[in-house]
Amino acid sequence: MWDRKILKARAKDVLRLSYWKAFLVSLIVAFVGGSSSGSFNFNYNRPSSFHSPGNEDFPLLVLIIIIIVAVAVIVFALGFRIFLGFPLEVGGRRYFSQAAQSDVNMNYLGYAFTKTRYLDIIKAMFWRAFLTFLWFLLLIIPGIVKTYAYSLVPYILGDNPNIGYKRAVELSKNMTAGQKFDMFVLDLSFIGWYLLGVLALFVGVLFVMPYENATKAELYLALRQNALDEGICSYDELRLNRPIIE
Numbered sequence: 001m002w003d004r005k006i007l008k009a010r011a012k013d014v015l016r017l018s019y020w021k022a023f024l025v026s027l028i029v030a031f032v033g034g035s036s037s038g039s040f041n042f043n044y045n046r047p048s049s050f051h052s053p054g055n056e057d058f059p060l061l062v063l064i065i066i067i068i069v070a071v072a073v074i075v076f077a078l079g080f081r082i083f084l085g086f087p088l089e090v091g092g093r094r095y096f097s098q099a100a101q102s103d104v105n106m107n108y109l110g111y112a113f114t115k116t117r118y119l120d121i122i123k124a125m126f127w128r129a130f131l132t133f134l135w136f137l138l139l140i141i142p143g144i145v146k147t148y149a150y151s152l153v154p155y156i157l158g159d160n161p162n163i164g165y166k167r168a169v170e171l172s173k174n175m176t177a178g179q180k181f182d183m184f185v186l187d188l189s190f191i192g193w194y195l196l197g198v199l200a201l202f203v204g205v206l207f208v209m210p211y212e213n214a215t216k217a218e219l220y221l222a223l224r225q226n227a228l229d230e231g232i233c234s235y236d237e238l239r240l241n242r243p244i245i246e
Contacts, residue, residue: 011214022210032085087112094158096217
């Protein structure tokens with residue numbers, strides 16, 4: 001079991017030694033859309049109506065051009081999220097999980113960008129996003145539940161990027177089984193901080209992100225240890241060093 005207060009206290013201890021590195025990593029991950037939602041996470045403004053001055057019928061050619069531009073923007077955003085955002089998200093999660101173990105190295109941000117890791121990470125993260133998207137098509141509540149179920153996938157890939165896309169999702173589901181409500185409560189505990197950040201001209205929100213990310217890394221380490229103790233996964237599968245038994 002894990003305790004919310006203990007996780008947040010540990011996160012604070014880590015940030016005392018490396019806050020600005022954590023801030024920069026959080027900023028980059030947020031910029032590429034790396035949130036705990038597991039979805040593609042795109043937002044774009046669409047005009048609600050069109051009107052051509054002096055003409056009641058909106059020109060068909062202009063409408064076609066607008067549609068083409070909109071499709072191009074969406075395709076570009078998807079490509080950006082998949083081919084750059086996904087790898088950076090995994091690298092960011094690995095940075096925080098390693099920082100929680102006293103290994104503070106910003107080079108982890110580029111962890112996914114090697115020949116032996118990149119495609120496997122893209123595949124697994126895309127599979128997670130696709131599954132989450134399908135669940136949200138059904139109903140909002142099941143989508144939120146599955147978001148928590150798949151939330152550990154980038155951390156798992158940070159440990160073993162070649163674990164396989166189906167296994168990464170399966171292991172995340174197993175690790176979060178019976179934990180989702182407590183994880184939801186953990187998220188709620190940050191609302192006050194984010195409200196204060198909004199009051200500080202929204203800039204304060206940026207300074208809360210490292211705290212949340214560091215806490216989520218502590219959560220992963222706790223759930224990972226539970227999974228190891230219960231035989232849900234092995235040290236070899238996650239490419240972890242076995243503890244030395246004295």
